[in-house]
Amino acid sequence: MTGTPPRLEVRNLVRRFDGRTVVDDVSLTIEAGQVTCLLGPSGCGKSTTLRMIAGVDMQDQGTIHVDGKLICDTVFRIPPERRSIGLMFQDFALFPHLSVAENIAFGLKGAATARVDALLERVSLSGFGPKYPHELSGGEQQRVALARALAPSPRILLMDEPFSGLDERLRDGIRDDTLALLKEEGTAVLLVTHEPHEAMRMADEIALMRRGKIVQQGAPYNIYNAPVDREAAAFFSDINILRAKVQGALTRTPFGEFLAPGVPDGTEVEIVIRPQHLKIDFDRAGRGPNPTPMDGTAARATVERARFMGRESLVEFRMEEGGEMLKATVPAVFLPKPGTVMWLMIRRDRCFVFPSNG
Numbered sequence: 389m390t391g392t393p394p395r396l397e398v399r400n401l402v403r404r405f406d407g408r409t410v411v412d413d414v415s416l417t418i419e420a421g422q423v424t425c426l427l428g429p430s431g432c433g434k435s436t437t438l439r440m441i442a443g444v445d446m447q448d449q450g451t452i453h454v455d456g457k458l459i460c461d462t463v464f465r466i467p468p469e470r471r472s473i474g475l476m477f478q479d480f481a482l483f484p485h486l487s488v489a490e491n492i493a494f495g496l497k498g499a500a501t502a503r504v505d506a507l508l509e510r511v512s513l514s515g516f517g518p519k520y521p522h523e524l525s526g527g528e529q530q531r532v533a534l535a536r537a538l539a540p541s542p543r544i545l546l547m548d549e550p551f552s553g554l555d556e557r558l559r560d561g562i563r564d565d566t567l568a569l570l571k572e573e574g575t576a577v578l579l580v581t582h583e584p585h586e587a588m589r590m591a592d593e594i595a596l597m598r599r600g601k602i603v604q605q606g607a608p609y610n611i612y613n614a615p616v617d618r619e620a621a622a623f624f625s626d627i628n629i630l631r632a633k634v635q636g637a638l639t640r641t642p643f644g645e646f647l648a649p650g651v652p653d654g655t656e657v658e659i660v661i662r663p664q665h666l667k668i669d670f671d672r673a674g675r676g677p678n679p680t681p682m683d684g685t686a687a688r689a690t691v692e693r694a695r696f697m698g699r700e701s702l703v704e705f706r707m708e709e710g711g712e713m714l715k716a717t718v719p720a721v722f723l724p725k726p727g728t729v730m731w732l733m734i735r736r737d738r739c740f741v742f743p744s745n746g
């Protein structure tokens with residue numbers, strides 16, 4: 389790799405309000421042309437992190453660098469308007485008394501017409517320049533806000549829940565269009581969201597945040613398929629949990645043994661299984677499918693409930709051994725009658741074993 393510094397580098401940011409640590413030692417780097425999603429539940433400190441990077445709030449500890457240059461520590465501080473950082477918020481915050489063209493030109497110096505026209509065309513709003521924000525639909529306002537944020541070609545764009553004000557059915561299309569434009573512009577983007585689906589759709593990298601800390605960071609595939617703990621797994625989908633005790637670095641379940649290396653004997657562990665990783669097979673006169681190394685042992689279970697969810701069916705089973713309830717999703721119409729005996733297997737490579745949190 390070349391020695392080019394990252395576009396944005398945040399090191400060890402801490403922010404306290406009334407003695408409570410709301411952002412707790414957050415570090416992040418974002419490269420040019422990369423979209424990073426700061427993902428976490430409401431109140432975990434995402435917006436506060438963004439506000440410090442924007443310069444509208446100040447950290448109690450830590451540093452922020454852009455292209456290797458210090459823009460803020462606890463003593464030195466470049467004001468927000470000189471950071472070359474663009475902002476886009478949930479409510480779009482367009483100036484109501486300015487036309488669309490004036491809104492987009494707002495952060496530009498000198499002759500701006502060519503850039504405004506090019507951006508209007510790029511967001512499919514050619515001819516909308518003289519209109520006013522109140523004359524636009526939510527989706528059109530979003531595109532104007534995006535064009536305005538990108539007009540001065542900021543080094544970094546910070547986006548705080550930029551799609552949450554939009555009609556659910558329009559959101560995915562708008563997300564895709566927005567992503568395409570962000571990639572063309574080559575800006576480094578930090579996007580705050582509480583929606584895993586949005587992060588999976590938009591992000592090159594996800595930083596998963598919880599109670600002020602980044603608990604895991606990586607490509608969406610890795611975050612989904614190698615979660616650091618049960619909470620991280622549960623943030624992305626419904627999960628099933630099987631509890632079992634460890635004996636000799638192994639734990640026994642109805643689905644066979646699982647490795648639990650380094651876990652002391654007698655410790656309770658949780659085996660986490662996503663509903664789509666349960667495989668269902670029919671009972672053949674009391675016999676089930678033969679075990680494979682990938683799927684391990686099959687276990688008998690009885691259907692308790694089956695519901696059609698539109699894209700998939702959700703089937704709830706009670707395990708014969710142990711009596712635990714497990715949910716399975718099937719990508720089709722599959723509605724077995726309650727009481728039906730079936731066999732379940734699990735994708736062993738997609739299960740996670742974590743020490744029990746009690």
Ligand SMILES: Nc1ncnc2c1ncn2[C@@H]1O[C@H](COP(=O)(O)OP(=O)(O)OP(=O)(O)O)[C@@H](O)[C@H]1O
Nearest residue numbers: 405406410428429430431432433434435436437582
């Ligand atoms: N100026 C402030 N004074 C006191 N407490 C604050 C202030 N700003 C934020 N907080 C608190 O800090 C915590 C984190 O807030 P923040 O807005 O960063 O979370 P968030 O993850 O962005 O959540 P949301 O998505 O709900 O906005 C919250 O408990 C909030 O009440």
